Amino acid sequence: MTRLRLYPDTASATQPAALQLETADAELIAAALGERGLGYERWAVKPELPAEADHAAVLEAYAEEISRVQASGTYPTVDAIRLGPDHPDRLALRQKFLAEHTHAEDEVRFFVEGSGLFVIHLDREVLQVLCEQGDFLKVPAGTRHWFDMGSAPRFTAIRFFDNPQGWVASFTGDPIAERYPLLD
Numbered sequence: 001m002t003r004l005r006l007y008p009d010t011a012s013a014t015q016p017a018a019l020q021l022e023t024a025d026a027e028l029i030a031a032a033l034g035e036r037g038l039g040y041e042r043w044a045v046k047p048e049l050p051a052e053a054d055h056a057a058v059l060e061a062y063a064e065e066i067s068r069v070q071a072s073g074t075y076p077t078v079d080a081i082r083l084g085p086d087h088p089d090r091l092a093l094r095q096k097f098l099a100e101h102t103h104a105e106d107e108v109r110f111f112v113e114g115s116g117l118f119v120i121h122l123d124r125e126v127l128q129v130l131c132e133q134g135d136f137l138k139v140p141a142g143t144r145h146w147f148d149m150g151s152a153p154r155f156t157a158i159r160f161f162d163n164p165q166g167w168v169a170s171f172t173g174d175p176i177a178e179r180y181p182l183l184d
Helices: 026-035 055-061 065-068 090-098 175-179
Strands: 001-009 020-024 037-043 078-081 107-122 125-132 135-139 144-148 155-161
Touching: 001 026, 001 090, 020 026, 026 037, 026 125, 026 175, 055 065, 065 078, 065 155, 078 175, 125 135
Parallel strands: none
Antiparallel strands: 001 020, 001 125, 037 135, 078 155, 107 125, 107 135, 107 144, 107 155
């Protein structure tokens, strides 16, 4: 179930931050994120994709939704990422995504299957958004954040980009991600 947790950004290595809000209500999640300049929607999902479905099959299954997002002209590049617990690079990818970073463009994801934890560091707040199947999330360019796919990842997401290079991060060097709960 999709979940939002809100903390102050005051956690330290010895003192965890106090949870200020926790909700699984999609309307409250959308409102709280919208108030902070983030985008969140719930989309209908297609029947489960076969285990052997490759990236092209994922994109084909959601061609209508992709076209709708791309109609704005903002996100001409799209791809799909599918990670399972047996992915050979899962540990390295998890470590890379767990470091706080920003992007020069929006980070836009639609979760086709599974789940992942987006953590957004805004001003004096840390928002944990557990994204699940059917969640569409938009994190504006320049927003500090990190992503935890867990130690045994299982998710498929469609990624929208405004540049042909795809995922390009600028790491902040701030160890803040080490002070907040992980996905597992």
